[in-house]
Amino acid sequence: MFNQPSRRGFLSGAAAAALSLGTFSPTAPAAAATSDIRPFRIRIPERDLVDSHRRILASRWPETETVTDLSQGSPLHTMRALARCWA
Numbered sequence: 001m002f003n004q005p006s007r008r009g010f011l012s013g014a015a016a017a018a019l020s021l022g023t024f025s026p027t028a029p030a031a032a033a034t035s036d037i038r039p040f041r042i043r044i045p046e047r048d049l050v051d052s053h054r055r056i057l058a059s060r061w062p063e064t065e066t067v068t069d070l071s072q073g074s075p076l077h078t079m080r081a082l083a084r085c086w087a
Helices: 007-021 046-057 076-086
Strands: none
Touching: 046 076
16 A cells, blocks of 8 residues: 655645645735735535545544654644544
């Protein structure tokens, strides 16, 4: 199959996916100095959303952290909550 990425790799992959889908652009011009609310639309093919949903639900999770600080990365419960939100 494939190796499961680290949490850092997972988040890097998510950022790369956002860049490739055009949903995020680090070089986008700054927002205009206005308080107008403008509609925002994004078009992602349904098959891509279904595939992402399937992959998120198929995640294999590591063991719980052995420390209470962030030295081992984002807490597992935070990442699981994020995955539930994405799914």
